[in-house]
Amino acid sequence: MSLDVSTPDAPTIDGEREDQYEPDGAKRSDLQEYLDGEENAWEEGFSEWAAETPLSEESYRIILELGLLDRLDFFWDAETEEVRYESPEIGDGWLNLHPSLDSWSAVSEINEELDDLGETVAGVLTDYYVAWEAEKEVTKTFGDQYNGRDDALSENERDRDE
Template identity: 30%
Template sequence: MVLDVETPAQPDLTNRPVPSVIDADEVSDPDGDLRRAELEGALADGAWSDAFHEWAEYTDLTESEITALADAGRFEEVDFFWDPTEGRIRHEVPTVTTTGETDADLAASAETELAELCELVVETLDDAYLDWDADSGVEEPWTEETFDDESPEE
């Protein structure tokens, strides 16, 4: 069943703390190391919308549940970042608690559904929007061959 819902606003990836799954000591520049600006640009270029529409085709959530999550700002709370230690894009999903907009049944399934959306967003980013395989953002370590003591023959 295709749902008739508007694509919620994409997450704002700026001014976020270092994700809980990353050791803050391993990140020298959270903005640069986590590549959030690049990710946010790719989301704005269509990755968010593309992934959301695909997800909406198979989610178990109803239109009213998606609207309730959007009204509560849950879609905007998901986080995407480059994990420099694993060399891949990762995501974090907010904890969904029971509130005025979110009943207990929805709270129980919302985190799972949001995680599925995030996984689809990461897939979409990898497949169609970003090509970081060649440029993983991680500098190659120096080796002995980097600085060869031999001078070129003249």
């Protein structure tokens, strides 16, 4: 199944996240450029998601009217070395949120599809756009031969170490 709609504007993700340990403003700014720049990772990820989603146009309209796409957040996770995301959810107060929301299953489907959209776009960003690498130091705890550098040792050095 697919959703035949035009691609909306990418969410704005500039600014600091409340739960971040280190400032990642530069990376968030770069992610924003990837999302809505010339290469347009948002359009690529959204199109991929729209081609596979079972979401109805009515449910998609609800997402737009509630501004949920604008609340998607993307950020760089240096620990996992990938783009992560947070998707908004419709909570327990859904009965009074929108007149077209008529069941918990409709709310659950919207929440699940927003999560799938976030995952798809984050994957596109990680796989095709982001080229940051964590700066890790290689420690030589046991010497060259234990750090995969046997080939860098001369034959005399290898024989001497044995």
